Amino acid sequence: MTIEESFKKSEFKNIYLLYGSESYIINNFLNKFKKLATYPDFDLFEYTDTVDFNNLSNILMSNPMLSEKKIVIIDYKDFSSKVNNSYYALFDKISENTILIIVDRDIEKKSALYKYIEKNGIVTECKPVDMYQLKTLAERYFKSQKKNISQNDLQYFVDRVGKTPDINIMINEANKLVNYAKENDAITREIIDKVCIVSLEDKVFDMINYQVKKDNFKFEKLYADLLDLKEEPAKIFALIKDQYIKLLSVKSMENFIKSDEEMMKALNINYDWKLRNLKTFAKRFDISRLEVIIDRIASLELKMKTSTIADQTALEILLFNV
Numbered sequence: 001m002t003i004e005e006s007f008k009k010s011e012f013k014n015i016y017l018l019y020g021s022e023s024y025i026i027n028n029f030l031n032k033f034k035k036l037a038t039y040p041d042f043d044l045f046e047y048t049d050t051v052d053f054n055n056l057s058n059i060l061m062s063n064p065m066l067s068e069k070k071i072v073i074i075d076y077k078d079f080s081s082k083v084n085n086s087y088y089a090l091f092d093k094i095s096e097n098t099i100l101i102i103v104d105r106d107i108e109k110k111s112a113l114y115k116y117i118e119k120n121g122i123v124t125e126c127k128p129v130d131m132y133q134l135k136t137l138a139e140r141y142f143k144s145q146k147k148n149i150s151q152n153d154l155q156y157f158v159d160r161v162g163k164t165p166d167i168n169i170m171i172n173e174a175n176k177l178v179n180y181a182k183e184n185d186a187i188t189r190e191i192i193d194k195v196c197i198v199s200l201e202d203k204v205f206d207m208i209n210y211q212v213k214k215d216n217f218k219f220e221k222l223y224a225d226l227l228d229l230k231e232e233p234a235k236i237f238a239l240i241k242d243q244y245i246k247l248l249s250v251k252s253m254e255n256f257i258k259s260d261e262e263m264m265k266a267l268n269i270n271y272d273w274k275l276r277n278l279k280t281f282a283k284r285f286d287i288s289r290l291e292v293i294i295d296r297i298a299s300l301e302l303k304m305k306t307s308t309i310a311d312q313t314a315l316e317i318l319l320f321n322v
Contacts, residue, residue, distance in 0.1 A: 063095050
């Protein structure tokens, strides 16, 4: 049985383990468990710091007072290392209508606690989602808020906020869109552009793209925006360097690597849309020009490291002389 089946069938084990790096999924499961304690003042117990064994023993071995289920949550980092044979004996005696949920995001699968819960309860790994799962969750969220969004705009939204798939970031940004749209039933690309965050990496990519296309107004506006946001010149410089190295790599690999998957692996790129952007941008260069730009970047970088010129001066020499 899985944790999802437990809730679907309303059939619960006495002990559960939640582990993994996706806090949103962990918190979602915890909230579902908490709702089972219909009188939380009496039948919901949470340990987020230390655990007193005698206190925990009294709680786990007694029946719920008013609710159908008593919920006990232990969510602090060092608990697993303190579990000994006395705890395992206690876990064997948990009252029939009490559910213990232990959260340990970094637990070792070889540990005795992991093996005990795997044998006697349910273990659930809360893994980071991929882009497809993030899109599905975003679509469900908009539907729950009674907002319509086209598949193209939904993909655009996920691409924009999901560079490193993170459910919390996606939900926060989706909530901003819902609040901004208010009585408007539809979430459009125009609203997404007005409301949603853009990563520094994407801003730098757009900035040098406008620069190469000779769109000076947008290029200078983006650069001014970055300065207004107090972004460190050295950080912007490093991102520009990374973009040009990737562009040169794309140009160099085009003739002997045909598979996008192979190219993404070589470039350490996780998403195909990033590769598409790089390929489109790379068409504006030949290899010799990219090599000249990268040589210039290396020369400026050396001067920055030796304090021959200030970071912002080096950045502006690079930006305004490509």
